[in-house]
Amino acid sequence: MDRRDFLRRGAGTTLGLSGLGALLAACGSQTGAPAPEAGPPPATTPGGETAATTAAATTAEATSAEGELPFPLARPDSPVTLPIFDDNPPIDSGLEPEAGPLKIYNWIDYIWKRKVKDFGKEFGVEVELSSFYTMDEAIAKLATGQTDYDVFFPTPDRMSRLAYGKLLRPLNLDYIPNLANMWPVFSNPFYDQGARYSVPYTIYTTGIAYRRDKVKTDPFELANGYEILWDPAYKGKAFVLDDSREALAMVLLKNGVTDINTEDPALIEMAKQDLISLIDLVNVKYGIEDYTKIPEGSAWVHQGWSGDMLAGSWYLPEGTKPDVLGYWYPPEGGGVIGNDLIAVLAGGKNPVLAHHFLNFMLDETNAYENMINFNGYQPPLTSLSAESLIADGFIPENLAAAAVRQEDFENAYLLLELSPDGQTLWQNAWAEFKAGV
Amino acid sequence: MLYPRWMWPAFSAPAVLWLLAFFVVPFYSILAVAMGSVDPILQQPQPAWNPADWDPNAFTFVFDNLFYGGGIFQKVFARTIAYVAIAVVLSLVIAYPVAYYIARHAGRWKTLLLVGLVAPFFISYLMRMLAWINLLQEDGWVNEVLVWTGILDEPRNWLDGRASSVVLGLVYGYVPFMILPLYAFLDRVDPRVLEAARDLGASRFNAFRLVTLPLSTPAILAGVVIIALPMFGDYYTPDLLSASPNTTMIGNQINFYLRGGQLVPVGAALVCVLMAMLLILLAYYLFATARAARRLAE
Numbered sequence: 001m002d003r004r005d006f007l008r009r010g011a012g013t014t015l016g017l018s019g020l021g022a023l024l025a026a027c028g029s030q031t032g033a034p035a036p037e038a039g040p041p042p043a044t045t046p047g048g049e050t051a052a053t054t055a056a057a058t059t060a061e062a063t064s065a066e067g068e069l070p071f072p073l074a075r076p077d078s079p080v081t082l083p084i085f086d087d088n089p090p091i092d093s094g095l096e097p098e099a100g101p102l103k104i105y106n107w108i109d110y111i112w113k114r115k116v117k118d119f120g121k122e123f124g125v126e127v128e129l130s131s132f133y134t135m136d137e138a139i140a141k142l143a144t145g146q147t148d149y150d151v152f153f154p155t156p157d158r159m160s161r162l163a164y165g166k167l168l169r170p171l172n173l174d175y176i177p178n179l180a181n182m183w184p185v186f187s188n189p190f191y192d193q194g195a196r197y198s199v200p201y202t203i204y205t206t207g208i209a210y211r212r213d214k215v216k217t218d219p220f221e222l223a224n225g226y227e228i229l230w231d232p233a234y235k236g237k238a239f240v241l242d243d244s245r246e247a248l249a250m251v252l253l254k255n256g257v258t259d260i261n262t263e264d265p266a267l268i269e270m271a272k273q274d275l276i277s278l279i280d281l282v283n284v285k286y287g288i289e290d291y292t293k294i295p296e297g298s299a300w301v302h303q304g305w306s307g308d309m310l311a312g313s314w315y316l317p318e319g320t321k322p323d324v325l326g327y328w329y330p331p332e333g334g335g336v337i338g339n340d341l342i343a344v345l346a347g348g349k350n351p352v353l354a355h356h357f358l359n360f361m362l363d364e365t366n367a368y369e370n371m372i373n374f375n376g377y378q379p380p381l382t383s384l385s386a387e388s389l390i391a392d393g394f395i396p397e398n399l400a401a402a403a404v405r406q407e408d409f410e411n412a413y414l415l416l417e418l419s420p421d422g423q424t425l426w427q428n429a430w431a432e433f434k435a436g437v
Numbered sequence: 438m439l440y441p442r443w444m445w446p447a448f449s450a451p452a453v454l455w456l457l458a459f460f461v462v463p464f465y466s467i468l469a470v471a472m473g474s475v476d477p478i479l480q481q482p483q484p485a486w487n488p489a490d491w492d493p494n495a496f497t498f499v500f501d502n503l504f505y506g507g508g509i510f511q512k513v514f515a516r517t518i519a520y521v522a523i524a525v526v527l528s529l530v531i532a533y534p535v536a537y538y539i540a541r542h543a544g545r546w547k548t549l550l551l552v553g554l555v556a557p558f559f560i561s562y563l564m565r566m567l568a569w570i571n572l573l574q575e576d577g578w579v580n581e582v583l584v585w586t587g588i589l590d591e592p593r594n595w596l597d598g599r600a601s602s603v604v605l606g607l608v609y610g611y612v613p614f615m616i617l618p619l620y621a622f623l624d625r626v627d628p629r630v631l632e633a634a635r636d637l638g639a640s641r642f643n644a645f646r647l648v649t650l651p652l653s654t655p656a657i658l659a660g661v662v663i664i665a666l667p668m669f670g671d672y673y674t675p676d677l678l679s680a681s682p683n684t685t686m687i688g689n690q691i692n693f694y695l696r697g698g699q700l701v702p703v704g705a706a707l708v709c710v711l712m713a714m715l716l717i718l719l720a721y722y723l724f725a726t727a728r729a730a731r732r733l734a735e
Contacts, residue, residue, distance in 0.1 A: 070477050136697025143479045165478045236597045242680075244693075283598055285680040298574065298596070420477070423699040428509065431690060435513045436683035 071164040073417055074156075075261070079190035082163040082170075082197055090170040091351045098350040100125030102357060105142075105149035105345070108133055112374035119360050125353060142167050142345065150348030151357055153201060154341050156191040157417045162343070168197045169346040175355035178362035183380040183406050191416070198341040199358050202307070202377035203404045205412065206246055206336040207329035209294045209304035209312070212398060219328040226254035228301050228328070235282045237300035239293065240275070242286040244430030245415045249336055250303055251275050253413075260336065260413045263422035272429040279437050286434070291315055294325060305338075306402035307377035310395060327402040337404070337412035339380070378404055464712070471495050471705035475698075482701045495702035499710055510690065510707070517687040520600065521668045524607035525661055528615045531608070532660065536619035537649075540626075551620070558613055566606060566677045573602060573678070598681025606674040611667065615660040622656030623649070652733075655726045662722045666715055687711060 074080035084090065100123075104116065108131040120127040132138035135155055141147060143165070154162055162168045173179060179187055179199050186200040208219055208228060216233065219225035229238050229250075240247040249260040251271040262268065278284035287293065290304030295315040309327040316322060329335050342361060344354040360366055367379035372394055378384070386403035389395045395403050418426060469484030472491035476483050485491050502508030539550050557565065572579050573595035580592035595602050626649060634644040672688030687707065694704030 134696065139479060140481060140697065143481045161478055161480070167479070236594055239680075279682055283681065283683075285598055286682065287680050420699045427694070427698060427700050431693060432509050434682050434685050434689065434693065435509050436516075436681070436685050 069419055071160040073419065074160060074191040075416060076190045076414075079193050080160060081193040082160065084170045084196065085166060088166050088169060088346055090172040091355070093172055093174040095352045097123055097125075097353045097356055100127070100350055100353060102127045102151070102350050102353045103149045103348065104129050104151045104357070105138065105147075106131055106151075106153045107340075110153065110340075110375060110377075112370045114373070115361070115366055115370050118366075119357055122360070123353060123356060125350075139167075142347070145347065147345075148347050148349050149345050150350045150354040152343050152345050154198065154343055156189070156198075156339060156341060156414060159191050159198060159341070160417060163192075163197050166346055169344045169348070169351055169354075170196050171199070171344060171358070172355060175352070176359045176362065178359045178364075181362055181364050181367070181381055181383070183382055183409065185406075185409055186380060191414075198343045199362060200380050201340045201342045201361065202371075202375070203337065203339045203380045203409070204305050204307040204377055205329045205402075205404055205408065206241070206250070206303065206305055206338065207327055207401065208301060209290045209299075209309050210301045210326045210328065211294060211297060211299075211324055212326040213324045214297070214300040215326075219326075220331060224254060225328045225330060226250060229284075229303065230278065230281060231301075232281055234300045237298070238278070238282040239285050239287050239290070239299045239302040240278070241290075241303045241305075242288050244426055246336065247275060247286070247303065247433070248272065248426060248429060249413075249415060253330075253335065258334065258413060261416045261418060261422075263418060263425060265425055268425050268429050272433060275433050276437065279433075295320065306404060307375075309399055309402050310378075311376035313396070322396060323398045325396075325399060327399050329401045331401070333408055333411040335412055337408060337414055339414075340377075380404075380406075380409075382406075467705050467708050471702050471709050473702060475701055480698060480701075482705070492702075495700075495706040496709075498703055499706045503710065510687070513685055513687050513690055516600075516685070517669060520604055520607065520686060521665055524604050524611070524668060525665050527604070527608045528612045528664055529657065529661065532612055532615035532619055533657075536616045536623055539616075540620050540623035554613055554616060562610060563673070563677075565610070566674065569606060569609070569678060570596065596678060596680075598679045598683055600679075600684055602678045603675045603684045603686075606678045607668050607671065610671075610674060611664040614663050618659045618663060619653065619656050622653055622659075626652055655729050658722050658725055662719060665718065669711060669715060 072078070072080050100120075102120070102123075102125055104111075104127060106129065110131075111129070113129070116127050116129055130149065132141070135158060138152070139158065139162070142149070142152070152168070154168075163170075173195065176199060179195060182200050187195055189195065189198075189200075192198050208225060210219065210228065212218075214234075214237070215228065217228065217231070219228045222228060228234075229240070231238075240250070245260075248268065248271045251274045252258075252260050252262065252267065255270065255274065257267055257271075259267075287299075287302070290299070290302040291308035291312045292315045293299035294302050294304070294309070295312045296317055297320075304327070306327060306329065309325060312325050313322045316325075342358050344351060344358065348354055361370070362379075364381060364383055367381055368384065371377065371379055378389070386395070386400070386405050389403050390397065390400055466484060469486050470482045472488075472493065472495070473483045473485035474492065475481060499510060502510045503514060504511070535554075539547055539554075543550050571577055574580075575592045575594050577595075579595060580589070583589040584592060630648060630652075631644050634648045635641075639647060670688045670691075672686060672692045675684045675686050675689060691704050691707045691711070694700050694707065696704075
């Protein structure tokens with residue numbers, strides 16, 4: 001199962017059942033006290049340094065100017081060099097690795113365990129792998145300051161928050177020569193100039209996954225491929241990703257708006273209305289199981305991630321040929337691209353070992369084997385090209401568009417951090433779509 | 438006096454501690470989160486513990502979207518109430534005869550039947566809902582049976598975002614928690630009371646209508662409360678059996694807002710509003726059971 005999937009299922013059940021238990025207990029005792037709803041975990045105050053925050057605006061209409069962000073919002077045209085704080089310096093060069101155990105905190109099912117073992121063998125240490133289901137959940141846990149994980153897998157949109165929050169340790173790139181194996185852009189990405197805090201792990205695009213044997217028009221032949229989701233012919237078989245940013249960004253792109261990090265209320269309103277139109281038009285559903293729904297045929301068109309479709313052939317029912325899977329990404333480029341990163345955590349006890357681990361995962365062989373044997377998501381290795389992945393048979397012809405090319409990164413759009421007011425607009429628009437009609 | 442005065446009240450200490458630790462403190466935490474903010478860097482909730490610091494913005498937002506037409510939460514709340522009401526009534530219709538049969542007529546099979554009823558619930562809720570997905574899908578057994586018996590002409594896509602599938606999921610998920618209190622009560626009804634009714638000329642039906650049913654009102658109310666409360670907070674049943682925006686329940690909205698980001702206080706405020714609503718339900722339950730107890734005493 002996909003790493004993005006298990007999270008809400010597992011968490012949902014636990015919360016739900018524990019709530020039920022409490023309710024039974026409360027009712028049985030005849031005290032008449034209802035148990036609390038599944039609420040947030042008992043809130044803990046992270047660190048002590050964020051005292052003067054009570055004035056921060058929280059709701060839709062509270063658009064006060066005093067909610068200035070304490071960090072810059074990285075954009076391709078306004079790159080950010082993350083600061084290095086005196087009380088959180090990088091490690092010196094040439095140190096001996098620690099004795100471990102190395103603690104890795106990663107998305108669920110997002111690394112080939114064999115590689116983790118190999119690393120442990122090479123350095124003679126134990127390696128402990130822990131996992132999380134959402135970035136929010138992971139950051140909430142790290143923010144308690146009670147963890148001592150060494151290695152973390154963040155997304156670019158959170159880099160400023162993580163660096164300014166001093167959760168990450170700045171990197172000493174002397175330990176990570178293998179960064180040179182990756183696309184040059186990642187030595188100096190706009191969200192972390194100079195790769196001060198992060199190295200790349202995987203890249204993927206968001207496009208439309210579809211059943212080639214069920215759709216009557218090939219999205220590649222449409223003037224606007226996104227329109228296929230609005231085709232009433234696929235009523236009941238159309239899905240958008242259950243993600244406030246991804247779904248609305250797709251609608252913006254469909255309507256020719258390329259600033260997918262816009263905070264313009266009019267544009268977000270337009271995207272919301274167009275998204276809501278899908279409810280009556282095609283009885284749209286939401287989900288993140290494109291990698292099973294498309295292969296099994298319960299979805300014919302599903303907004304989806306490139307890496308999920310590459311893994312999709314594993315989920316085909318017996319008798320269904322792999323060439324029924326299709327993946328559309330704008331052939332001229334300019335779609336949504338995403339990348340996951342690896343970073344070293346400030347709270348870890350093995351910073352040197354952690355640097356070696358980053359270098360290990362950027363090794364050509366390790367990165368490649370991690371992808372083809374387990375992960376499915378492509379590492380941005382210079383030695384890999386879309387053509388070589390297709391020639392090697394890892395990517396079949398019918399999913400050629402799921403390969404990510406180096407030039408894609410230049411002309412595609414990343415979903416990036418928003419201001420508090422912007423985030424509020426996006427979240428409420430999504431909640432309104434989810435409320436139905 | 439034989440015992441010190443504090444002895445009997447002291448017996449309530451465990452219950453009081455339990456209530457403080459697992460109800461009062463968590464509830465106040467949620468309220469403090471709803472009245473608080475999030476820190477600007479890591480966006481973790483900053484609860485406002487001191488009522489002097491309370492910021493009612495999140496509540497204002499929830500009320501605006503709840504009580505004025507077209508708000509985000511209005512139709513979701515209305516839908517949730519409708520789903521839960523239907524599911525509770527259906528559960529009662531199913532649970533009462535089952536509980537009645539087991540309590541009065543099952544004889545030596547009683548224990549076995551009870552175990553059989555409860556056994557499936559040792560399997561996690563998630564697994565049982567995933568099983569329903571298989572049963573309800575287009576080539577699943579539900580469709581096969583319905584087509585085979587001629588009720589349907591062709592298979593229907595039950596997972597196509599239907600309210601009926603969500604309500605079915607709710608009923609299936611919670612009906613045993615209705616059966617158990619009903620059974621426990623009906624099992625204790627004194628058979629002599631019913632014999633007296635029959636002796637005095639009541640038909641079987643009238644004995645049920647005039648004696649058993651009124652006697653079991655508190656148990657019915659208890660069952661209703663026990664299953665209605667968790668149903669109101671359910672969000673994975675609509676996610677799994679429908680995934681359509683048209684079947685979103687309030688639990689889904691709470692889950693979305695609480696998961697992270699700038700609007701965690703809105704999620705916490707929704708929890709508080711939902712709890713206030715449920716408290717009204719519970720207050721009615723307490724009132725009704727107290728009245729029933731008074732009547733029985735007369």
